[in-house]
Amino acid sequence: MLEPEPFRIKVVEPLSRLSKEERKEKIRSAGYNVFKLDAEDVFIDMLTDSGMSAMSDRQWGKMFTTEQSYAGSSSYRLLEKAVSDIFGFDRFVTVHQGRAAENILFSTTVKEGDFVPNNMHFDTTYANVKHKGGTPVNLVVDEAYDSGSPGDFKGNMDISKLKEFLEEKDNVPVIMLTITNNTAGGQPVSMKNIREVSRLAREHDIPLFLDACRFAENAFFIKTKEKGYADKSIKEIVKEMFSYADGFTFSAKKDGLTNIGGILGVRNEELHKKCIELGIIIEGFPTYGGMACRELAAMAQGIRESTDIQYLDYRHQQIKYLGDLLHEAGIPIARPVGGHAVFIDADKFLPDVPQVEFPAQSLTAELYMEGGIRGVELGTSAFGEMDEEGNVIPAPLEFLRLAIPRRVYTINHLNFVAQCVASLYEKRENIKGLKRTYAPKLLGHFMAEFEPL
Numbered sequence: 316m317l318e319p320e321p322f323r324i325k326v327v328e329p330l331s332r333l334s335k336e337e338r339k340e341k342i343r344s345a346g347y348n349v350f351k352l353d354a355e356d357v358f359i360d361m362l363t364d365s366g367m368s369a370m371s372d373r374q375w376g377k378m379f380t381t382e383q384s385y386a387g388s389s390s391y392r393l394l395e396k397a398v399s400d401i402f403g404f405d406r407f408v409t410v411h412q413g414r415a416a417e418n419i420l421f422s423t424t425v426k427e428g429d430f431v432p433n434n435m436h437f438d439t440t441y442a443n444v445k446h447k448g449g450t451p452v453n454l455v456v457d458e459a460y461d462s463g464s465p466g467d468f469k470g471n472m473d474i475s476k477l478k479e480f481l482e483e484k485d486n487v488p489v490i491m492l493t494i495t496n497n498t499a500g501g502q503p504v505s506m507k508n509i510r511e512v513s514r515l516a517r518e519h520d521i522p523l524f525l526d527a528c529r530f531a532e533n534a535f536f537i538k539t540k541e542k543g544y545a546d547k548s549i550k551e552i553v554k555e556m557f558s559y560a561d562g563f564t565f566s567a568k569k570d571g572l573t574n575i576g577g578i579l580g581v582r583n584e585e586l587h588k589k590c591i592e593l594g595i596i597i598e599g600f601p602t603y604g605g606m607a608c609r610e611l612a613a614m615a616q617g618i619r620e621s622t623d624i625q626y627l628d629y630r631h632q633q634i635k636y637l638g639d640l641l642h643e644a645g646i647p648i649a650r651p652v653g654g655h656a657v658f659i660d661a662d663k664f665l666p667d668v669p670q671v672e673f674p675a676q677s678l679t680a681e682l683y684m685e686g687g688i689r690g691v692e693l694g695t696s697a698f699g700e701m702d703e704e705g706n707v708i709p710a711p712l713e714f715l716r717l718a719i720p721r722r723v724y725t726i727n728h729l730n731f732v733a734q735c736v737a738s739l740y741e742k743r744e745n746i747k748g749l750k751r752t753y754a755p756k757l758l759g760h761f762m763a764e765f766e767p768l
């Protein structure tokens with residue numbers, strides 16, 4: 316049986332649904348790229364889970380009652396207490412979002428020619444390492460690349476790959492571990508894996524930083540899947556996860572249940588000082604960190620709420636529910652589902668559309684036309700390359716991702732999404748590919764334009 320939502324609705328945001336004819340016109344004038352749609356023309360927005368959370372009455376209340384001040388605001392004290400209670404860290408830097416934490420961390424640790432291993436770098440982490448002259452390296456377990464392989468912790472770092480790597484290279488200033496592994500579909504990392512990575516890091520005297528955007532979702536997977544953790548509370552599990560780390564980067568737009576905000580946690584006093592100094596230059600004084608003080612209050616409350624087991628149970632149930640509906644309808648998805656989204660395998664969904672004709676992009680546009688639902692292409696448009704003659708080189712995976720924002724949509728919304736995907740699946744033989752007519756070189760998928768073939 317489905318557990319009911321552990322909240323009731325106090326404020327509603329009306330949605331309107333355009334007609335199918337109107338949607339066809341909107342997506343055509345957006346060049347078949349959902350990034351170019353106006354949000355008000357979208358009925359159900361599953362573009363991302365980032366910064367899309369519905370905040371609680373307690374978060375809004377704390378935002379309203381905190382004072383606004385340049386230095387020493389009470390919201391900073393609230394955050395300090397939450398970071399210590401939840402993560403067990405006494406030193407941190409407040410930043411406006413995750414990538415700012417990455418910028419500060421890599422600016423103070425990485426120099427030209429260094430390597431930064433990770434299970435899998437998220438795109439901003441990758442770009443920030445590159446930007447400082449470093450080389451980002453992915454050392455995830457092989458199962459991560461196989462959307463059909465079973466496995467409880469497909470987000471793990473491959474320990475033997477990391478061991479070998481650290482024996483070979485002596486210019487590794489920091490090791491990252493991304494929990495959950497976003498790029499691998501929100502797949503979790505086990506406590507055993509975190510412990511082993513930490514042990515290796517310590518042997519080599521290299522600090523381990525968690526990319527901890529989805530720390531609570533990861534803790535939920537540890538509680539429900541890893542031996543020995545069923546009777547531990549989420550708070551105990553989170554404390555243990557962070558006890559193995561020398562620091563962490565965090566985007567509160569995910570498990571902070573806020574619309575903006577981030578944290579860079581640092582145990583080492585010296586490094587912390589450097590990070591604070593740089594933070595003041597690029598983000599602001601530490602007690603506001605590039606935000607209005609009310610955002611810190613929302614974040615302090617949000618990281619507490621995200622460790623609530625009833626909330627996490629409901630959250631995971633939603634993802635699994637949508638995944639199961641699609642799977643039962645015969646639709647090819649990555650399984651088991653990860654922590655924040657369902658990934659539809661567009662290559663298997665549209666086997667007759669070759670990757671150079673952007674099957675996942677086409678499916679994303681079709682789903683918008685079908686039901687006003689906005690997912691995101693994570694395939695050849697986002698990750699494919701181009702050769703010298705401008706020919707498209709396909710990406711290794713071809714996904715349409717349906718991200719589920721936290722506490723925003725109901726089971727009925729998800730039923731509707733599943734119905735629309737199923738109806739596309741029935742008429743899949745009529746779905747054609749797309750021709751790309753425009754794509755800038757860097758992060759081209761945001762601005763790309765297409766035409767139907």
Ligand SMILES: *Cc1c(COP(=O)(O)O)cnc(C)c1O
Pocket residue numbers: 365412413414415437439440493497526528566567568569577
């Ligand atoms: C979102 C995300 C980031 C970057 O955070 P922003 O707040 O978007 O800057 C970094 N790493 C992972 C794993 C993420 O999911």
